[in-house]
Amino acid sequence: MGAGPTADPRPPGAQVRAAVDVAAPSWLTELLVPVKAPIDWKRAVRAVAGIAGPVAIGIATGHILPGVLAAIGGMCGTVTSISGPYRDRARRSGFAVSAGAIGFFLGALAGEHGWWTVVLVVGVAAFSGVISAAGNNASLASLQLLVYLVLGTHESTVVSPGTALTWFAVGAGWALLLSIGAWPLRATAPERELVAVVFDRIATLLTLSGTPAARGGRHALTTALNKAYDALLAARSRLHGRDQVYRRLFLVLSDATPVVEASVALLSGRHRPPKSVVDAVHTLAAAVRADEPPVDLALPEQGSPAVLTLVDGLRAVAAVLADEDLADRPDRPDHRRPGVRDRLDVWFDDVLAGPAAWLHALRLAVCMAAAEVLTQLVPLERSYWLALTVAIVLKPDFGSVFARAVQRGGGTLVGAVLGAGVLALNPNGWVLVVLAAAIAFLLPITQVRQFGMFSTTLTPLVILLLEIGHAGSWELLLARVVDTLVGCAIVLVFGYLLWPGSRTPRIGGRLADAVDAVADYADLALRAHPQGRNSLRRRTYRQLSDLRTELQRVLVEPSAAGRLAAAWYPAIIGLERVTGSVTKVAVEIGRGDPVAPGDDVDLVVAALRDIADAVRAERPPADPPKVGVEQLAGAVSNIGVVVSAIRGPDLKD
Numbered sequence: 001m002g003a004g005p006t007a008d009p010r011p012p013g014a015q016v017r018a019a020v021d022v023a024a025p026s027w028l029t030e031l032l033v034p035v036k037a038p039i040d041w042k043r044a045v046r047a048v049a050g051i052a053g054p055v056a057i058g059i060a061t062g063h064i065l066p067g068v069l070a071a072i073g074g075m076c077g078t079v080t081s082i083s084g085p086y087r088d089r090a091r092r093s094g095f096a097v098s099a100g101a102i103g104f105f106l107g108a109l110a111g112e113h114g115w116w117t118v119v120l121v122v123g124v125a126a127f128s129g130v131i132s133a134a135g136n137n138a139s140l141a142s143l144q145l146l147v148y149l150v151l152g153t154h155e156s157t158v159v160s161p162g163t164a165l166t167w168f169a170v171g172a173g174w175a176l177l178l179s180i181g182a183w184p185l186r187a188t189a190p191e192r193e194l195v196a197v198v199f200d201r202i203a204t205l206l207t208l209s210g211t212p213a214a215r216g217g218r219h220a221l222t223t224a225l226n227k228a229y230d231a232l233l234a235a236r237s238r239l240h241g242r243d244q245v246y247r248r249l250f251l252v253l254s255d256a257t258p259v260v261e262a263s264v265a266l267l268s269g270r271h272r273p274p275k276s277v278v279d280a281v282h283t284l285a286a287a288v289r290a291d292e293p294p295v296d297l298a299l300p301e302q303g304s305p306a307v308l309t310l311v312d313g314l315r316a317v318a319a320v321l322a323d324e325d326l327a328d329r330p331d332r333p334d335h336r337r338p339g340v341r342d343r344l345d346v347w348f349d350d351v352l353a354g355p356a357a358w359l360h361a362l363r364l365a366v367c368m369a370a371a372e373v374l375t376q377l378v379p380l381e382r383s384y385w386l387a388l389t390v391a392i393v394l395k396p397d398f399g400s401v402f403a404r405a406v407q408r409g410g411g412t413l414v415g416a417v418l419g420a421g422v423l424a425l426n427p428n429g430w431v432l433v434v435l436a437a438a439i440a441f442l443l444p445i446t447q448v449r450q451f452g453m454f455s456t457t458l459t460p461l462v463i464l465l466l467e468i469g470h471a472g473s474w475e476l477l478l479a480r481v482v483d484t485l486v487g488c489a490i491v492l493v494f495g496y497l498l499w500p501g502s503r504t505p506r507i508g509g510r511l512a513d514a515v516d517a518v519a520d521y522a523d524l525a526l527r528a529h530p531q532g533r534n535s536l537r538r539r540t541y542r543q544l545s546d547l548r549t550e551l552q553r554v555l556v557e558p559s560a561a562g563r564l565a566a567a568w569y570p571a572i573i574g575l576e577r578v579t580g581s582v583t584k585v586a587v588e589i590g591r592g593d594p595v596a597p598g599d600d601v602d603l604v605v606a607a608l609r610d611i612a613d614a615v616r617a618e619r620p621p622a623d624p625p626k627v628g629v630e631q632l633a634g635a636v637s638n639i640g641v642v643v644s645a646i647r648g649p650d651l652k653d
Contacts, residue, residue, distance in 0.1 A: 036449075043081065043444035050074035050175035051461070052437035059429040068465050069164060070171030071436070075461065076100040076148060077175025078443060080140055086180050086190060088231065092137050093179055097172040100144035104168050107152020108161035117153060118372040121387060124149050125368040129361025143395045146368075150391055154384040154466060192288055194228040195249050198256065199285035202263050206278050210270040215573070218267060218580070219548075222541045225260065228253055229538070251320045252288060257534045258313035258587075265306040265584035268577070268634060273307050274300055280314050284321070293322040305591035306584070367394050367495045371487060381479040385416075388462075389487025392455065394495050407452035409488030415459025416484045420477035422460065423467055436464055507551065511568060512615040514547045515642070518575050518582075519608035522635070525586040526601045533586065540579055548572050567645065574641030578608070581634035593631070600627040607639050611646060620647045 051074045058067015080096035082089055103124070110117050128142035152164065201221040208217040232250050259281075266273060280297040287294035297318055299311045371390045375383035393409050422435060439461045446453040463480065521540045525533050551565045551572060589595055603625035614621035624640040627633070 040444055040448075044441045046081065046175070046178045047078045047440040047443050048437045050078045050171070050178050051440040051443075052433055054171050054174070055436050055465075056433045059433060064429070064468065065159065066167045068468055069159070069167035070174070071465055072104075072148075072151065073097070073101070073168035073171025073173075074175040075171075075440075075465070076144055076168075077172045077179070078440065079447065079458070080144065081175065081179040081444075089179050090176070092140065093176050095137050095141040096144045097176060099141035100148040101165060101169055101172060103145040103147070103149035104152040105161055105165040107149040107154075108159070108164040109152075111153060115376065118369070118376060121149065121153075121372050122365050122369045125391070126361045126365040129364040130358065132360070139395075143391075146391045147388065150384055150388045151462075151466070191228075191231050191246065191249055192291060194224070194231050195253055196285045196288040198224045198228050198253065199281050199288065200224075202256075202259060203278050203281040203285070205263050205267060206273055206281065209267050209272045214267055215576070218264065218576070219545065221260070221263070222545050225538065226542055226545070248320060248323075249288070252317055255316045255320055256313065258309055259317065261534075261537070261583050261587050262306045262310035262313060264580050265587040266304075266310070268580040268584040269304075269306065271304065271306065273303070273310060276300060277307065277310060277314070284314065284317055287318075287321050294318050305588045305593065309587050309591055363495050363499055364394055367490055370490050370494055374486070374490075380483060383483070385480060385483040386487050386490075389484050390490055392458075393488060393491045407450060407455070409455075409484070409491070411452035411455025411457075412459045413481065413484045413488070415456040416463065416480035417477065418456070419460030419463030420467075420480045423463065424477055432464060432468060436461065439464070507565065507568070508615050508618075510547050511571065512612040514543050514572075514575060515608055515612040515615070517543045518579055519605050519612065521579060522582045522608060523601070523605045525582050526596055526604065526632070526635075527598070528586070528589045528595045537579070537583060541576075544572065544576055544579065569645075571642045571645035574638050574645060577638040578635055578642065581638055584634065585631055588631075596629055596631050600629055600632055603627055604632055604635055604639070607636075611639075611642055615646060 051071050054067045054070035054074055055064075056067070058064045058070070061067075077093055077097050080093045082092055106120065106124070110120050125146055128146045132139040132142045148168075152161075158164075198221070201217070201224045205214065205217040205221050208214040232246065232253060276298045277300065280299055283294050283297060297314060299314060300307070302308075303311070367390050368387060371387045374380075375386055380386060389409075389412055392412060427435070439457055442457045443454070443461070446457045517540045521533075521536050524536055551569055585593075585596065604627065607622070607625045611621045621643050624636050624643055627636055
């Protein structure tokens with residue numbers, strides 16, 4: 001995929017079709033291989049305290065039931081917690097545990113009252129699917145609402161609704177306190193860490209320049225930049241310039257823009273800077289973390305335009321970190337955080353403008369209805385587990401239903417066998433505490449790696465908490481296996497195989513929009529218009545990152561949609577390289593190189609517009625343009641990669 005379109009003597013369509021044939025079985029690899037991620041030890045320890053702690057207190061005091069209910073609330077607060085800015089933690093977990101508490105109370109209030117419970121569960125499922133369109137936090141909260149509604153129906157046979165809600169709230173509040181308790185003492189530490197990670201990723205990218213791993217390094221840098229900007233923009237919109245630390249961090253991130261652009265330019269040129277430059281980047285990262293001025297940077301005075309731009313950017317960042325008085329520095333860029341009404345307007349536009357959210361809500365409601373109706377017609381032992389399986393597998397968000405059904409279904413099945421098998425061995429109370437602590441420790445570790453691994457960890461924990469009074473029951477093992485298999489079958493049949501369009505998701509429109517975004521950036525940057533170039537570059541990379549994520553979701557489909565995504569994936573790589581080539585030219589122009597002729601720039605921009613139009617019109621794009629300057633040769637060559645990828649598959653998406 002890294003070679004240009006002329007590296008293979010076969011026609012472009014044949015190349016892509018061959019790639020599809022080879023990549024078709026890769027859906028299984030994409031489905032099973034976990035994501036590599038560092039272990040968040042702090043979250044793991046907080047998970048143990050938040051979940052196993054209440055159980056231990058309950059056993060020690062002889063009040064096991066309140067301890068278990070508090071642990072269920074702690075589980076809700078634990079799985080929804082994140083690392084990062086404390087405000088983000090409070091908002092994300094606060095919304096989620098509030099939704100979980102509401103669901104738990106409604107479930108306990110409704111109980112197992114026949115068809116009225118069916119109506120309630122189906123209605124809440126539809127509501128959860130709709131509100132998930134409001135964003136990641138809303139999607140997470142809607143899942144907690146639905147899951148704990150189902151769990152509440154089970155607890156209704158044990159305690160009163162008021163008691164269930166009280167102890168759930170105690171446990172959820174305890175987990176939330178563990179997550180944000182250090183806020184008064186270390187208020188800006190998470191934001192400083194996010195900005196420092198940006199410089200860590202820059203240093204890594206510079207060392208990887210010219211190697212096959214460079215593309216992954218640039219993706220990691222894009223992700224780090226997105227997280228840092230999102231966190232600081234949210235913080236600055238509330239502080240209005242009053243906080244010196246946030247102001248300094250924002251200026252550091254703003255002044256790091258030339259550093260990022262120069263790093264991308266070096267990557268495009270496959271050029272690695274001197275080691276002293278990489279060491280200086282590491283030094284700045286350490287200074288940001290420590291919130292102190294950096295030591296002297298040993299930076300070179302000579303080098304290529306990209307290296308000199310990188311050096312100037314590093315010196316500017318060092319000056320900001322060393323500046324004790326930032327009063328005269330302009331606070332840029334000036335972003336206003338949308339108000340509640342603005343965000344609601346955007347959400348209503350997203351929901352009402354298209355059928356995606358409504359169709360997903362309908363699919364979730366249909367699957368939950370099938371599960372609930374089946375429990376009314378067939379005498380299943382502890383039938384709530386069937387609806388719980390459907391809710392966890394077909395969670396209220398968007399993505400590959402097939403992947404979730406296989407990963408979460410398989411993980412839930414394995415976890416159910418493990419959890420029920422442990423209980424069947426009838427361990428004593430303190431052994432259960434140790435088991436709960438061990439499983440809770442693994443929750444944050446598996447959560448960021450793969451849905452299946454997370455489900456395998458979460459399921460036995462749920463079984464231990466809900467069935468702690470039924471230890472020694474081997475019938476529980478069989479009941480869990482049957483309920484899990486039936487729940488997965490409901491999702492696969494009603495939510496995937498029989499659901500219209502589930503195996504042919506439309507991705508062409510998003511690809512065309514991404515190409516248009518690259519064209520807009522090229523049209524601005526190649527004409528040496530610096531005003532707005534940085535923000536447009538960030539938006540372009542963010543859009544490409546989102547598109548890459550969407551294609552990766554579809555890659556796990558063993559269908560024509562998965563093969564189409566595999567065929568189009570080289571187009572994403574080509575678009576990222578086009579953007580990098582444009583950034584390289586823009587950096588060189590900023591260091592004194594001449595601006596490319598306007599006619600040649602027009603040809604490059606027109607070629608990108610034609611690719612977008614071709615995807616929308618389901619026709620092959622035109623050949624890459626011929627330009628008269630070597631300056632734009634890299635961009636044109638990478639446009640050829642995009643053209644080859646788009647020509648390969650049948651454009652009916």
